[in-house]
Amino acid sequence: MANHPIARHVLRAKDLADAWYFEPLTVADLARAAGLSRAHFSHEFRKAFGESPHAYLLTRRLERAAAMLRTTDRSVAEICHDVGLSSVGSFTASFTRTYGMSPTAYRKAFPPAADLARVPGCLVRAYGRPRLRTFREDRGAAAS
Amino acid sequence: MMLKIGSMQVWVHDQDEALQFYTRKLGMEVRSDVTVPELGNFRWLTVGPVGQPDISIVLMPIPEPPMMDKETADAVRELMSKGVGATIFLTTDDCRKAYEELSARGVEFVEPPEERPYGIDSGFRDVSGNHIRLTQVYDNFGG
Numbered sequence: 001m002a003n004h005p006i007a008r009h010v011l012r013a014k015d016l017a018d019a020w021y022f023e024p025l026t027v028a029d030l031a032r033a034a035g036l037s038r039a040h041f042s043h044e045f046r047k048a049f050g051e052s053p054h055a056y057l058l059t060r061r062l063e064r065a066a067a068m069l070r071t072t073d074r075s076v077a078e079i080c081h082d083v084g085l086s087s088v089g090s091f092t093a094s095f096t097r098t099y100g101m102s103p104t105a106y107r108k109a110f111p112p113a114a115d116l117a118r119v120p121g122c123l124v125r126a127y128g129r130p131r132l133r134t135f136r137e138d139r140g141a142a143a144s
Numbered sequence: 145m146m147l148k149i150g151s152m153q154v155w156v157h158d159q160d161e162a163l164q165f166y167t168r169k170l171g172m173e174v175r176s177d178v179t180v181p182e183l184g185n186f187r188w189l190t191v192g193p194v195g196q197p198d199i200s201i202v203l204m205p206i207p208e209p210p211m212m213d214k215e216t217a218d219a220v221r222e223l224m225s226k227g228v229g230a231t232i233f234l235t236t237d238d239c240r241k242a243y244e245e246l247s248a249r250g251v252e253f254v255e256p257p258e259e260r261p262y263g264i265d266s267g268f269r270d271v272s273g274n275h276i277r278l279t280q281v282y283d284n285f286g287g
Contacts, residue, residue: 022167072174117180
């Protein structure tokens with residue numbers, strides 16, 4: 001391993017947070033990825049990126065959650081789990097603090113996800129076609 | 145005339161299972177996940193690579209009537225189970241590292257990384273049996 005500046009190792013941790021935020025990642029995991037002790041890592045991360053690794057990881061998760069609230073109809077509990085957080089209560093609290101409104105209110109502030117989903121016409125025609133239980137034409141004897 | 149790829153579809157046996165695979169194992173992001181009541185609760189589900197927002201993969205359930213008659217849908221399902229599905233060609237900047245990471249996540253490689261004239265190439269399957277290539281193309285390889 002070449003002798004890279006320490007920021008290069010810290011970047012590895014930031015990339016890990018961006019790529020695997022949906023896993024139950026902790027700051028300890030990020031420090032391990034950077035190969036630094038917890039305290040040293042937090043200090044170096046803040047020096048390199050201007051915020052603590054904890055804040056970075058949490059805001060990455062909240063950004064993804066906000067995107068899912070806008071583009072999916074998954075429930076708040078599902079989304080909380082989808083972004084690697086286990087407690088719906090603390091997720092809702094963090095989200096509300098960050099966005100100034102609850103996840104539910106945030107979702108209501110945007111057009112419904114179904115309006116944004118670009119379900120192509122071919123699928124609308126295929127899945128929207130009604131299914132008739134009986135066709136008079138099927139009863140051969142009657143058709144004459 | 146301008147044409148670009150917007151999204152491509154793959155058939156999947158189970159949308160929930162496929163979503164878990166493409167997001168949690170491959171690290172893609174969910175782009176759209178909407179269930180449409182007026183279409184018999186058809187679920188429009190798309191995913192895509194982080195950092196490539198203009199291209200998505202549509203995870204389509206193997207169709208049921210009225211999309212397809214049962215016989216045709218069964219034939220699709222049987223072909224899928226024999227591995228005759230889609231192929232998705234993914235690229236990466238470090239094939240061997242991606243191989244290690246994905247293997248650690250339980251992705252079963254059909255072909256571990258090997259040197260090819262154009263780069264380092266490998267292959268695995270998604271949960272539905274679709275074939276996925278993972279290639280690190282050499283910088284100086286033109287074609």
